Amino acid sequence: MTAVRPLGPDQRAQAWADLAAGEFEVLVVGGGVTGAGVALDAATRGLRTAMVEARDFASGTSSRSSKLFHGGLRYLEQFDFGLVREALHERDLSVNRIAPHLVKPVPFLYPLTHHIWERPYVTAGLALYDGLARLGALSEPMPGQKHLTRSGARRMFPALKPDALVGAVRYYDAQADDARHTLTVALTAAAYGATVLNSAEVVAFTHAGGRVVGARVRNVETGEEVDVRSEVVVNATGVWTDDIQNLVGGRGRFHVRASKGVHIVVPRDRINGEVGLILRTEKSVLFVIPWGSHWIVGTTDTDWTLDKAHPAASRADIDYILEHVNQVLATPLTHDDITGVYAGLRPLLSGDSEMTSQLSREHAVARPMPGLVAVAGGKYTTYRPMAADAVDAVADDVSRTVPPSVTENIPLVGAEGYAAMVNSLDGLSQRWGIPHFRAEHLLNRFGSLTPEVLALAADAPELLQPVPGAEEYLMVEMVWGAAHEGALHLDDLLARRTRISIETPHRGVDSAEPVARAVAGVLGWDAERIANEVDSYRARVEAERRSQEAADDLEADAARVAAPDTRAVAVGRALH
Known part of the structure; x- marks a missing residue:
């Protein structure tokens, strides 16, 4: 190893x-x-x-993608078979060899909305998708497509309106925490x-x-x-x-042109479903993706020419997502259901088309x-x-x-020995006195490094306590992030080493001070630096909330960049 x-x-x-x-x-x-x-x-x-x-x-x-490892089903319609084949091969490599601790299979439903013609059309596309995935597969491939009636689909996803589909096809892709x-x-x-x-x-x-x-x-x-x-x-x-x-x-x-993609995050109980959804829109596709105790719903696809470091989601972006997902949900989502929002920029090779969704993903x-x-x-x-x-x-x-x-x-760090550690999960849980689900959570983030992460708590058992305000994570993960993973600021820990910034209603504000105090010894922070880090993080969250109430991109960008940047970087900041 x-x-x-x-x-x-x-x-x-x-x-x-x-x-x-x-x-x-x-x-x-x-x-x-x-x-x-x-x-x-x-x-x-x-x-x-x-x-x-x-x-x-x-x-x-x-850190701001749809968090999918996928072939790109929609690229089959563009006859981009080479890109899809390459991506499916990479999905297979990551799930089975390179990063099995990080990249996991996930089932999706493709709802059908038209009788007669749509099912054979989708069947042919998914058969090609599954066939490309099987070419040179490292091990037993993911399950193939499964056809469902409307009632069968709604048993898997009860949240769907009865009139939103005439049937569905289930297929598999994969996902990972991108950051x-x-x-x-x-x-x-x-x-x-x-x-x-x-x-x-x-x-x-x-x-x-x-x-x-x-x-x-x-x-x-x-x-x-x-x-x-x-x-x-x-x-x-x-x-x-x-x-x-x-x-x-x-x-x-x-x-390279930047295309903005916005996602919203909602608690798992707001949508009654067991699998993901892929929905067609007039521009592209919309995913509803299971994400632990949450769902990720997105994305948008619009040109962005403003600040590249902190792309901002506007209310118009969020309304677009809610409008399209609510077309198929029996109980509509509202702004009050949203736990987190994030916006990212796709780097698209510039072409002749003015539509970012048509620019090359090669x-x-x-x-x-x-x-x-x-x-x-x-x-x-x-x-x-x-x-x-x-x-x-x-x-x-x-x-x-x-x-x-x-x-x-070359397996990524944490992949070697992962399978053996999965088999000894009960022993790991008992040794450290943590519930089975917490040991599993750690294993799917750190792989075979999990015992080393937990070892930080050998002389500091308080690190095995949950993060205040974000109980899915343990304090030991924060100290590990500062001591072993290059985290230098509070937002590194709350937005990327963990996803507390999008997974909690307070967006990490309630966790900021306890986390800052926990890592202060590792990073050499005094009381003044702790206060500055906490204040900067709160300002970031407040700026993001204001931007998400703004009517359009210009207003949203102005609201977001008003917050002080923890890193004073020159390149890539738009001039205002």
């Missing part, structure tokens, strides 16, 4: 020293799933690798020797002889700057791709100038082949032969 390298304060100090002193072959800019994937791919090919992220790991698109998955990819890259840093902003690029030979990186927490030497720099910044290209100078080979890799590789587009599910293609392009610029990608066979 690969030795896990913690990302705590001591390791952060060492990483800064390594950045300044080392000569890297690959410097990855961007700590979303694509950047983390590139860092892992490069490190496992034996390349000296560093990855820097200006904010927090997964703080952009990679935790991205973090785990980054932790795995570190385990294989990559230098990994968040709050590390690239502020300039170094050129020599017409090529990029490194970058100047600023410590967002202290203001310190270091020059990092690297044979190749990879721009893996998603919706910030064009901003970084402008910083480099010269023209890029492609452009990815692209380019070498705009010697020493610089850019990768963008794609789907979350296909992060691994995106990363492999980017490192293949890196090979043109490094001074030695680069072997092929091996990440198809």
Whole structure:
């Protein structure tokens, strides 16, 4: 089993020293799933690798997706069979080999609304979907489609209106906590020797002889700057791709447009159902996704040209989701039912179409100038082949032969030994005196690292208590996030290491102070810093609530960016 390298304060100090002193072959800019994937791919090919992220790991698109690992059923209608096949292969890899602790199968209903023609049409599409998934499957594939009458569908999903469907087809896809998955990819890259840093902003690029030979990186927490030497720099910044290209100078080979996707989160008891739903809309699809003790409902698909760091959901976005989901629910959802709301930006390769839902979900890799590789587009599910293609392009610029990608066979941290630990769940529960459901919750977040997480409570049993205001999580998870997972701020812990910010009606406000006090010793916070972190988090939540009452994007953006940013990052903030 690969030795896990913690990302705590001591390791952060060492990483800064390594950045300044080392000569890297690959410097990855961007700590979303694509950047983390590139860092892992490069490190496992034996390349000296560093990855820097200006904010927090997964703080952009990679924490704000629909949280699905899926082939993209709707892309079959666009005849994009290659993309669907690739994504289904990646789904299979993650569920069965790379990340079984994080990526789990989930059943969905596809309601049918037309007699005669629709069932054979959907049957053919899902048969193709299941068939593509079976090509080269690692193990027994997920269950195939199952046809249901209207009454059969309503037994699985009693919340559906009787007149909302004439029947349904059940099929399977998979889901994961995107932020935790991205973090785990980054932790795995570190385990294989990559230098990994968040709050590390690239502020300039170094050129020599017409090529990029490194970058100047600023410590967002202290203001310190270091020059990092690297044979190749990879721009893996998603919706910030064009901003970084402008910083480099010269023209890029492609452009990226941002499409805003908004989701709402509601308690599980607000919708009576056992499976997910996929619903057709006039623009795209709407998912109703089981999410622990909640449902995630979304998404929208609209152009976004405002602040990229904190895209804002407006009341119009939320009304759109409620209107469409309520068309099929016997008991309508209201604004009062909503626990959380989040908005993310899809990085779409710019094309001729003005409709963001029609822009390509394919990815692209380019070498705009010697020493610089850019990768963008794609789907979350296909992060691994995106990363492999980017490192293949890196090979043109490094001074030695680069072997092929091996990440198809590299389990993420926590995957090795996971199956055995599932079988000994009762023993884990008894040893630590925690209920079975809590042990299972931890196992599905940390995998085989779970005993190490719990070991933090060996001399501090109070850490086995639930987080105040967010009882699904334990305090030990917060301390682990600060000591081992690179969390530097309260919102790192409440919005990404956990999902308290969208899973509680108070959106984490009631948990903020107890969590800040629990991690203060690890992060070196005094009373003043604790108060500042709590105040900043409360301001963030208040700004998000105001934005979600705003009529349109302009008003929502103005309300959201009024809150102080815990990280003073220059690139990508819209000018107002």
